[in-house]
Amino acid sequence: MKKIYDKLIKSVEAARPVDENTRELVFTLSKIISEERILQEIVDREGMIYETHGDKGQKYIKTRPEYDQLQKLRDKKRAYVKAIGIVEAESFDDDFS
Numbered sequence: 001m002k003k004i005y006d007k008l009i010k011s012v013e014a015a016r017p018v019d020e021n022t023r024e025l026v027f028t029l030s031k032i033i034s035e036e037r038i039l040q041e042i043v044d045r046e047g048m049i050y051e052t053h054g055d056k057g058q059k060y061i062k063t064r065p066e067y068d069q070l071q072k073l074r075d076k077k078r079a080y081v082k083a084i085g086i087v088e089a090e091s092f093d094d095d096f097s
Contacts, residue, residue, distance in 0.1 A: 005030035011086060022084060029080040032073055039070040 008026045012018055018026075048067045052060050 001030050001034040004033050008084075008086070012084060015085070025080055025084050029077065029084065032077050032080065036070060036073045036077065039066050039073065042066045043070060 005027060008030055009018065009023065012022060012026060043064065043066055046064060046066070048064055049061050050064055052062060054060060
């Protein structure tokens with residue numbers, strides 16, 4: 001996560017002076033990106049859905065909780081990128097390229 005934070009903070013500092021609030025936003029964004037990568041690995045390995053059976057033998061197809069969380073994190077990430085004002089977001093994350 002430190003590597004992500006360092007890369008993000010350099011990107012922001014190149015554009016403008018960084019205050020403490022911006023540093024905290026960047027720190028949180030770096031945690032979001034780190035967690036997002038972990039969840040993406042799980043989804044890549046396990047898939048987006050899984051099958052389960054009810055008590056009467058019926059079959060259910062459900063969305064994997066990690067996939068739902070991944071979608072929520074991506075929404076948060078976009079909000080943080082916008083709040084921080086990172087114009088060239090693709091410089092730190094492939095999702096924005």
